[in-house]
Amino acid sequence: MPTLSKLSKAFLLPIALLPIAGVFLGVGATIADNTKILDSAGQLASAQSAFYYIGSAMKAMGAVCFDNLPVFFCISVALAYTKDSGIAALTALVGFLVLNGIQSALIHDVKVTVGNKEITQIHLLWYYGDWSLPEKLLTSNLGIRSLNTGVLAGIFVGAISAKVYNKFHAIQLPSAISFFSGTKFVPIVTFAAVLPLSLIFAMAWPVVGIGFSWIGQNSGKLPYGTDSLMFEIIERSLIPFGLHHVFYAPLWWTSAGGSIAGALDSVKDAGAQAQQTFADAYNKIHSTTYDFTQIYELIKNSPKLFGAEGDQFMAQQILSNSNIFNFTDAQNLGLNVGRFQSGKFGFMLLGLPAAALAMWLAAPKQNRQQVFGIYFSAAFTCFLTGITEPIEYTFLFVAPWLFYGVHMPLASIAFWITGALQTHVTQTVSGGFIDYIVFAIVPYFGQKAMTAKSAFAVLAVAVGLAPVYFLSFYFLIKFFNVKTPGRDLMLKEARLFTKADFKASKGLKVDGSKIESVDDKEEARLAKAAAIIEYLGGEENIIDVDSCASRLRLTVVDSSKANIDGIKSLGGSTGALVKGNNIQVVYGGEQEAIKPRMIKILAEQREAKKTNMTVENKTEVKIEENKKVKTTSAKKAASKSSTTKKSASSKTTKK
Numbered sequence: 001m002p003t004l005s006k007l008s009k010a011f012l013l014p015i016a017l018l019p020i021a022g023v024f025l026g027v028g029a030t031i032a033d034n035t036k037i038l039d040s041a042g043q044l045a046s047a048q049s050a051f052y053y054i055g056s057a058m059k060a061m062g063a064v065c066f067d068n069l070p071v072f073f074c075i076s077v078a079l080a081y082t083k084d085s086g087i088a089a090l091t092a093l094v095g096f097l098v099l100n101g102i103q104s105a106l107i108h109d110v111k112v113t114v115g116n117k118e119i120t121q122i123h124l125l126w127y128y129g130d131w132s133l134p135e136k137l138l139t140s141n142l143g144i145r146s147l148n149t150g151v152l153a154g155i156f157v158g159a160i161s162a163k164v165y166n167k168f169h170a171i172q173l174p175s176a177i178s179f180f181s182g183t184k185f186v187p188i189v190t191f192a193a194v195l196p197l198s199l200i201f202a203m204a205w206p207v208v209g210i211g212f213s214w215i216g217q218n219s220g221k222l223p224y225g226t227d228s229l230m231f232e233i234i235e236r237s238l239i240p241f242g243l244h245h246v247f248y249a250p251l252w253w254t255s256a257g258g259s260i261a262g263a264l265d266s267v268k269d270a271g272a273q274a275q276q277t278f279a280d281a282y283n284k285i286h287s288t289t290y291d292f293t294q295i296y297e298l299i300k301n302s303p304k305l306f307g308a309e310g311d312q313f314m315a316q317q318i319l320s321n322s323n324i325f326n327f328t329d330a331q332n333l334g335l336n337v338g339r340f341q342s343g344k345f346g347f348m349l350l351g352l353p354a355a356a357l358a359m360w361l362a363a364p365k366q367n368r369q370q371v372f373g374i375y376f377s378a379a380f381t382c383f384l385t386g387i388t389e390p391i392e393y394t395f396l397f398v399a400p401w402l403f404y405g406v407h408m409p410l411a412s413i414a415f416w417i418t419g420a421l422q423t424h425v426t427q428t429v430s431g432g433f434i435d436y437i438v439f440a441i442v443p444y445f446g447q448k449a450m451t452a453k454s455a456f457a458v459l460a461v462a463v464g465l466a467p468v469y470f471l472s473f474y475f476l477i478k479f480f481n482v483k484t485p486g487r488d489l490m491l492k493e494a495r496l497f498t499k500a501d502f503k504a505s506k507g508l509k510v511d512g513s514k515i516e517s518v519d520d521k522e523e524a525r526l527a528k529a530a531a532i533i534e535y536l537g538g539e540e541n542i543i544d545v546d547s548c549a550s551r552l553r554l555t556v557v558d559s560s561k562a563n564i565d566g567i568k569s570l571g572g573s574t575g576a577l578v579k580g581n582n583i584q585v586v587y588g589g590e591q592e593a594i595k596p597r598m599i600k601i602l603a604e605q606r607e608a609k610k611t612n613m614t615v616e617n618k619t620e621v622k623i624e625e626n627k628k629v630k631t632t633s634a635k636k637a638a639s640k641s642s643t644t645k646k647s648a649s650s651k652t653t654k655k
Contacts, residue, residue: 028058225419386430
């Protein structure tokens with residue numbers, strides 16, 4: 001579980017990049033599509049306006065991030081398992097290039113004659129003849145023609161790089177080759193370690209890739225949004241454990257979530273009638289007169305669009321190329337793009353904020369003012385960005401049945417409805433208002449990339465679910481007397497605003513005066529981090545400090561020594577989860593400021609402890625040396641005295 005949890009955290013770095021990339025992609029594509037100048041033949045004119053080039057540049061800036069997700073995942077996984085080592089990240093990039101380079105060398109095109117027609121087959125190892133590779137299994141990774149493994153190859157390479165780094169980064173080689181000791185040895189080992197992985201992918205991926213593609217194509221044929229319903233039941237149930245990123249990654253970024261090339265091939269294999277039906281629908285949308293073969297080649301000439309796999313990646317490529325292929329075209333191919341994403345808007349825009357309102361109103365009137373800030377900030381964050389955990393953890397720890405018995409079913413229903421309606425609204429991280437504007441309103445009005453049903457059905461679902469969320473939470477909390485913030489015992493925690501550390505975290509000094517300088521603010525943040533360390537049982541009880549999108553993830557020696565109530569009393573936290581020696585404290589954003597300061601303080605404490613131990617050891621050594629000197633001196637004195645006595649005795653005997 002800790003390994004999977006860390007893998008889930010590793011995905012957050014590339015995911016965090018997607019919001020800004022998505023904004024640039026969506027807005028840039030809209031500007032470029034609406035300002036382009038066509039010639040008399042309907043082709044792009046040689047002279048274009050400045051707005052067209054600005055839009056094209058913005059679109060390219062966003063697209064390059066989505067196009068290279070496998071590389072980002074490779075580097076992120078290496079960083080996550082090596083405590084953010086830059087050497088491991090560089091090594092992972094080298095490994096990724098080597099893996100794709102080996103595959104490229106093994107892939108070759110062979111022209112063969114079938115009947116009276118010459119065709120080109122793609123051969124790889126024993127995949128030739130009738131077993132030759134379909135074009136959809138190939139793509140370009142950093143300009144290298146290789147297998148289209150989505151993000152999976154990057155994840156594997158990143159994991160290998162991390163393993164190699166952790167094992168060999170401190171190695172000392174013989175003096176003759178000592179130059180390659182330590183971190184210099186890591187890329188060398190990774191270079192060799194990636195070779196068998198590349199061969200394994202070359203041997204197995206054609207079968208695995210086709211299997212993923214089959215799953216992606218056929219799961220989309222389940223009736224009435226059943227696939228979307230099943231997806232959200234599983235994803236939401238994994239939220240408390242932080243493992244949801246691991247679950248949805250294959251569905252968002254590999255062919256298990258669907259493939260444009262695979263869908264085109266399915267229509268191609270279905271025969272002339274299916275091809276003509278699709279061509280007629282395509283020509284009606286785009287005002288063209290193409291046959292299916294021409295449409296196929298047109299899309300194939302845009303390699304990233306043709307090779308797009310996974311629910312999110314397909315959506316982003318469609319937005320980037322909506323002038324030749326839009327969401328309705330994908331739907332006509334049997335692709336319900338957005339089936340694993342659109343439902344989030346149904347409960348993130350209004351559903352959970354309505355639940356927050358219900359929890360606030362369920363508190364006694366005299367307590368509402370004190371907890372208003374907690375609920376308002378969590379609700380607004382959810383509405384604007386789609387980050388749900390501050391609200392979810394508000395009730396998860398005091399009443400898990402509200403999460404699994406009310407929230408999870410309602411969220412799944414949102415997915416079920418949007419999946420059945422075939423809405424195609426994508427997202428970057430979550431279904432907040434920002435993503436709704438960028439991926440629903442802008443594509444509909446600016447690009448005509450989707451229908452009004454796609455753009456506004458998710459909003460209708462949100463409006464419909466909001467009162468259900470509100471009424472369910474309000475009456476269930478009141479009826480079962482659930483101790484949410486503002487009710488009974490939780491109020492005491494909400495009132496602990498006079499603690500010095502909590503004042504500091506809110507920008508106040510111990511005496512209550514407002515912090516003015518940057519140094520004072522930093523001092524306040526360090527004070528809070530130091531207090532958390534103490535509440536966790538001190539430096540000696542902490543093994544590791546990490547974070548994810550909304551949680552501070554901690555590994556401790558003994559969780560029974562941790563004072564969770566004390567941590568929550570510092571403010572900013574909506575809950576905590578303790579499982580074995582792992583502790584997760586929910587902050588919703590502040591954890592990114594707490595983590596580096598905790599690491600800094602722990603490093604200083606351990607260095608000071610090490611120095612003290614060194615001084616103590618030196619002192620002990622000196623004491624031992626002094627004891628030895630005294631003992632030696634005493635022995636010498638005793639020996640000398642004995643010799644003197646013997647000499648005197650000898651003289652007496654002679655006399």
